[in-house]
Amino acid sequence: MMDRxxxxxxxxxxxxxxxxxxxxxxxxxxxxxxxxxKFTVALWGDMPYSAAEAAKLxxxxxxxxxxxxxxxxxxxxxxxxxxxxxxxxxAVATQRFDTFRSPMIYVPGDNEWTDCHRINNGxxxxxxxxxxxxxxxxxxxxxxxxxxxxxxxxxxxxGAYAENTRWTHGDVVFVGLNIPGSNNNKVGTDCISSxxxxxxxxxxxxxxxxQARDAANIAWxxxxxxxxxxxxxxxxxxxxxxxxxxDLPETETFNERTLPGFDGYNAFLAALVAETQAFAGQVVLVxxxxxxxxxxxxxxxxxxxxxxxxxxxxFGSPNVHWxxxxxxxxxxxxxxxxxxxxPGN
Numbered sequence: 151m152m153d154r155x156x157x158x159x160x161x162x163x164x165x166x167x168x169x170x171x172x173x174x175x176x177x178x179x180x181x182x183x184x185x186x187x188k189f190t191v192a193l194w195g196d197m198p199y200s201a202a203e204a205a206k207l208x209x210x211x212x213x214x215x216x217x218x219x220x221x222x223x224x225x226x227x228x229x230x231x232x233x234x235x236x237x238x239x240x241a242v243a244t245q246r247f248d249t250f251r252s253p254m255i256y257v258p259g260d261n262e263w264t265d266c267h268r269i270n271n272g273x274x275x276x277x278x279x280x281x282x283x284x285x286x287x288x289x290x291x292x293x294x295x296x297x298x299x300x301x302x303x304x305x306x307x308x309g310a311y312a313e314n315t316r317w318t319h320g321d322v323v324f325v326g327l328n329i330p331g332s333n334n335n336k337v338g339t340d341c342i343s344s345x346x347x348x349x350x351x352x353x354x355x356x357x358x359x360x361q362a363r364d365a366a367n368i369a370w371x372x373x374x375x376x377x378x379x380x381x382x383x384x385x386x387x388x389x390x391x392x393x394x395x396x397d398l399p400e401t402e403t404f405n406e407r408t409l410p411g412f413d414g415y416n417a418f419l420a421a422l423v424a425e426t427q428a429f430a431g432q433v434v435l436v437x438x439x440x441x442x443x444x445x446x447x448x449x450x451x452x453x454x455x456x457x458x459x460x461x462x463x464x465f466g467s468p469n470v471h472w473x474x475x476x477x478x479x480x481x482x483x484x485x486x487x488x489x490x491x492x493p494g495n
Contacts, residue, residue, distance in 0.1 A: 187479035195225035195438035196466025226259025226391025235266035253299035260330035288312035336414030393439035396448035441466030
């Protein structure tokens, strides 16, 4: 979310307009009624943050619709981090998501619940907003969109962890996880401030929530890798909202992370690394949060590259654009990524 004070600058430059990612071979699988082994996916998130950006969304949606993608994934933040967390925000987002011709899958961001305790967000209870989000956005199995996709949910519809979703298409397992910015809702000694309505009881409850959801996220991730392995699939894409501070200073490594405010991601990152290293195919981690289009090979350190793990960060406010992913199981490379600049935006 762009409103957070702590931002990190990308250290990896993107050398081309699109990038091919190599994959270790596996057994092809058509998945769920796929049209052959080649398809495209649209990724976007962190918008709109203003009325001016909302006015640009019809052009973005029309551009995606014209591309005839198999489905679209939104990686969090349906509003800015300094605006009210009202019920109406979700109603507007739902209407917008349903204007996509193909299935539109929603992954939650911190602006929808984690940060709603802020006074400039309306002073809500964050966990109440999380409960409302689940009841409103994940009350049905199906995705949003004019044509829907049935999703597998980790928890009961409308209940805890219903927002953690999974679906298979072609040779890839796709996973949506509730891992938001603001340190994954893990709070520290600075939990209580003049900018928030939180009490100590709220802070304690947030940490209990974080610990339970973090364990659920790791379990869902593991199950998804097991599914990919059991079916002989060649790829797995994980979509979250948070930038877990991949652009570490040169003195930092994954195994020695000391950056304040990011320890809420350590257990999940460790699980992601272990699962990826034990997987024969290609893994892509998609996220938003900082709003710069980036693509690199993060984590661990320069001497210990994880060759089959790629990080992709999508565009976000004020840049109303999207990223096109082409998946082709018959090619040497499974994934191809293209930043799609929407004309006029």
